[in-house]
Amino acid sequence: MxxxxxxxxxxxxxxxxxxxxxxxxxxxxxxxxxTAEYALPLLLADSKAAAGARRIVIPSGxxxxxxxxxxxxxxxxxxAGATRSTVVINFGGGMVSDLGGLAASTFKRGLKxxxxxxxxxxxxxxxxxxxxxxxxxxxxxxxxxFSEPVAAVISTLYLNTLPEQQILSGYxxxxxxxLLDDKDTFTQLLxxxxxxPQFDSERLLPLLESSVEVKRRIVNExxxxxxxxxxxxxxxxxxxxxxxxxxxxxxPVPHGYAVAWGLVVELILSHLKIGFSxxxxxxxxxxxxxxxxxxxxxxxxxxxxxxxxxxxKKNTSADDINFTxxxxxxxxxxxNTATADEIGAALDIYRDLIHLA
Amino acid sequence: MxxxxxxxxxxxxxxxxxxxxxxxxxxxxxxxxxTAEYALPLLLADSKAAAGARRIVIPSGxxxxxxxxxxxxxxxxxxAGATRSTVVINFGGGMVSDLGGLAASTFKRGLKxxxxxxxxxxxxxxxxxxxxxxxxxxxxxxxxxFSEPVAAVISTLYLNTLPEQQILSGYxxxxxxxLLDDKDTFTQLLxxxxxxPQFDSERLLPLLESSVEVKRRIVNExxxxxxxxxxxxxxxxxxxxxxxxxxxxxxPVPHGYAVAWGLVVELILSHLKIGFSxxxxxxxxxxxxxxxxxxxxxxxxxxxxxxxxxxxKKNTSADDINFTxxxxxxxxxxxNTATADEIGAALDIYRDLIHLA
Numbered sequence: 145m146x147x148x149x150x151x152x153x154x155x156x157x158x159x160x161x162x163x164x165x166x167x168x169x170x171x172x173x174x175x176x177x178x179t180a181e182y183a184l185p186l187l188l189a190d191s192k193a194a195a196g197a198r199r200i201v202i203p204s205g206x207x208x209x210x211x212x213x214x215x216x217x218x219x220x221x222x223x224a225g226a227t228r229s230t231v232v233i234n235f236g237g238g239m240v241s242d243l244g245g246l247a248a249s250t251f252k253r254g255l256k257x258x259x260x261x262x263x264x265x266x267x268x269x270x271x272x273x274x275x276x277x278x279x280x281x282x283x284x285x286x287x288x289x290f291s292e293p294v295a296a297v298i299s300t301l302y303l304n305t306l307p308e309q310q311i312l313s314g315y316x317x318x319x320x321x322x323l324l325d326d327k328d329t330f331t332q333l334l335x336x337x338x339x340x341p342q343f344d345s346e347r348l349l350p351l352l353e354s355s356v357e358v359k360r361r362i363v364n365e366x367x368x369x370x371x372x373x374x375x376x377x378x379x380x381x382x383x384x385x386x387x388x389x390x391x392x393x394x395x396p397v398p399h400g401y402a403v404a405w406g407l408v409v410e411l412i413l414s415h416l417k418i419g420f421s422x423x424x425x426x427x428x429x430x431x432x433x434x435x436x437x438x439x440x441x442x443x444x445x446x447x448x449x450x451x452x453x454x455x456x457k458k459n460t461s462a463d464d465i466n467f468t469x470x471x472x473x474x475x476x477x478x479x480n481t482a483t484a485d486e487i488g489a490a491l492d493i494y495r496d497l498i499h500l501a
Numbered sequence: 502m503x504x505x506x507x508x509x510x511x512x513x514x515x516x517x518x519x520x521x522x523x524x525x526x527x528x529x530x531x532x533x534x535x536t537a538e539y540a541l542p543l544l545l546a547d548s549k550a551a552a553g554a555r556r557i558v559i560p561s562g563x564x565x566x567x568x569x570x571x572x573x574x575x576x577x578x579x580x581a582g583a584t585r586s587t588v589v590i591n592f593g594g595g596m597v598s599d600l601g602g603l604a605a606s607t608f609k610r611g612l613k614x615x616x617x618x619x620x621x622x623x624x625x626x627x628x629x630x631x632x633x634x635x636x637x638x639x640x641x642x643x644x645x646x647f648s649e650p651v652a653a654v655i656s657t658l659y660l661n662t663l664p665e666q667q668i669l670s671g672y673x674x675x676x677x678x679x680l681l682d683d684k685d686t687f688t689q690l691l692x693x694x695x696x697x698p699q700f701d702s703e704r705l706l707p708l709l710e711s712s713v714e715v716k717r718r719i720v721n722e723x724x725x726x727x728x729x730x731x732x733x734x735x736x737x738x739x740x741x742x743x744x745x746x747x748x749x750x751x752x753p754v755p756h757g758y759a760v761a762w763g764l765v766v767e768l769i770l771s772h773l774k775i776g777f778s779x780x781x782x783x784x785x786x787x788x789x790x791x792x793x794x795x796x797x798x799x800x801x802x803x804x805x806x807x808x809x810x811x812x813x814k815k816n817t818s819a820d821d822i823n824f825t826x827x828x829x830x831x832x833x834x835x836x837n838t839a840t841a842d843e844i845g846a847a848l849d850i851y852r853d854l855i856h857l858a
């Protein structure tokens with residue numbers, strides 16, 4: 145792990161210091177249309193380097209995270225006369241850092257990057273691990289490189305330029321990291337809500353910092369994704385099933401919301417199978433209900449949900465379904481299996497806890 | 502330097518051993534139309550892994566080393582269901598290993614590669630250094646990665662499937678490495694001619710091996726291309742000028758031929774300016790004349806040639822021209838400069854040595 149992680153809400157000063165430490169080279173600012181409209185004015189007012197930078201603006205949204213956009217970014221880098229001493233600032237959500245990181249890591253075999261995530265999900269997730277990517281031929285993230293930015297400047301400064309739903313979606317990943325970390329971190333997260341009236345960028349920043357540190361620790365301990373890194377899948381087996389069911393109902397839900405509900409189901413399984421505390425489960429479910437509402441299911445949905453869970457990449461047998469579960473907060477156990485009956489029992493309790501009985 | 506370099510004319514056995522050592526995963530063979538016609542039958546007869554591999558055939562030639570071909574290779578890798586345990590065998594010249602290496606290093610963030618160069622230039626040059634690339638927007642090698650194959654299997658087995666001109670072109674880079682290495686290596690190279698009737702794949706192989714080792718040593722000592730690696734530019738300042746002049750005359754010459762003539766000019770400058778041996782210069786010029794013929798110039802071409810040399814990337818001032826020169830065989834001195842008058846004097850001697858007086 146070579147990259148610097150800088151946690152600060154003085155983003156402009158941090159970016160200017162970084163650019164100066166790199167010998168004040170040519171600076172190119174890559175962003176997307178939405179970020180350019182809402183968050184960019186804040187950065188331009190704060191940072192001389194960003195204000196003086198040549199700008200490349202790509203269309204927003206995962207649909208545009210493709211070869212066509214990548215090729216246009218390469219062309220603009222060429223038009224700008226970018227060289228290996230050029231620094232690209234990727235300013236936006238995960239789509240911008242994924243595509244911008246790939247463009248920079250392949251142009252002339254590698255320009256330098258500084259990532260400035262503007263969404264909570266990008267801050268907590270995309271800024272660690274060095275993965276860059278575009279979608280290709282209908283497959284998400286099929287083309288990419290492992291390439292870390294020189295630094296990521298992580299703040300909570302731009303979050304209130306975004307819909308609250310998007311903040312909550314990122315916060316679900318922080319809740320997951322809290323569950324993987326320790327009881328103190330987790331309790332602090334439950335005491336806070338990242339949206340109005342409680343939203344407070346200064347108070348959120350240290351919570352975000354400890355959350356990124358959890359991911360960094362796990363990724364460093366298991367860079368090749370063989371063991372411990374599977375712990376980061378907590379909540380995602382059931383979460384992906386909720387996401388798929390919502391899609392099939394033609395009313396998609398944000399990824400993080402599905403993860404929040406998936407975490408409830410998997411903590412129930414953790415309680416039933418390996419003794420996770422009932423008290424902690426109840427306070428977590430109450431938090432999720434209050435902040436994320438309820439994802440309504442009946443027993444008629446169980447077989448569809450279980451079929452979706454069976455498609456998870458972690459499964460190695462056709463029968464049981466593989467889960468990462470928790471013995472307690474901070475004690476993940478990977479490679480647990482559950483039968484369809486056990487999952488049905490967990491979904492019964494989920495409906496009870498989330499008041500859908 | 503992680504990659505294995507295997508020097509052998511038992512290419513099939515070496516490839517099969519490598520594939521087996523990787524756990525006999527899915528094997529994909531990437532080659533171009535010309536190599537598929539002339540050299541591939543030899544490999545298929547020799548290697549079970551290659552014979553059983555799914556094949557991707559791209560159009561030959563530098564014109565096709567572009568994003569369109571890269572995108573087609575990605576699509577074929579996706580159609581083949583390639584995963585990170587897949588091995589791609591790049592079978593061909595530098596164009597195949599450059600483009601195939603880039604495709605493999607970016608598909609799912611990195612498939613494994615084995616390079617099997619079929620040209621002398623690819624064997625001596627492209628197989629060390631880990632550079633992958635495509636041309637983009639009219640600029641050679643503008644998009645690429647640093648990514649080494651698991652191994653390169655280097656042979657002289659396929660050379661006689663190629664035009665003699667192409668072998669001689671690669672041999673010029675070997676002569677350059679010999680000049681940078683030591684007198685013994687260099688003398689051996691001058692005693693041999695890589696074309697009929699002397700061509701002998703077994704005799705050429707150890708010469709090729711020591712030549713690749715010279716490059717490997719220089720690249721390892723100076724991976725970032727700041728100092729010593731400039732020594733690899735020997736012959737190329739004058740060589741590129743000959744190449745450009747030939748292009749302007751609408752009768753292009755192979756790159757290696759231009760390098761051979763360029764080496765003569767730069768050894769003359771080495772003699773004039775830092776005392777390179779006159780005897781060695783004369784035997785080298787005689788070898789070049791016999792094998793590469795003469796590139797005809799008159800004094801009317803001097804100003805055009807000098808103008809081309811001025812465009813060289815090494816130049817930092819507008820006046821003098823930067824050269825890598827030799828004090829003796831094996832003793833390069835980078836960052837020498839020569840004036841237009843000195844270069845004119847060297848070109849006079851070149852015309853004399855190459856019998857154009």
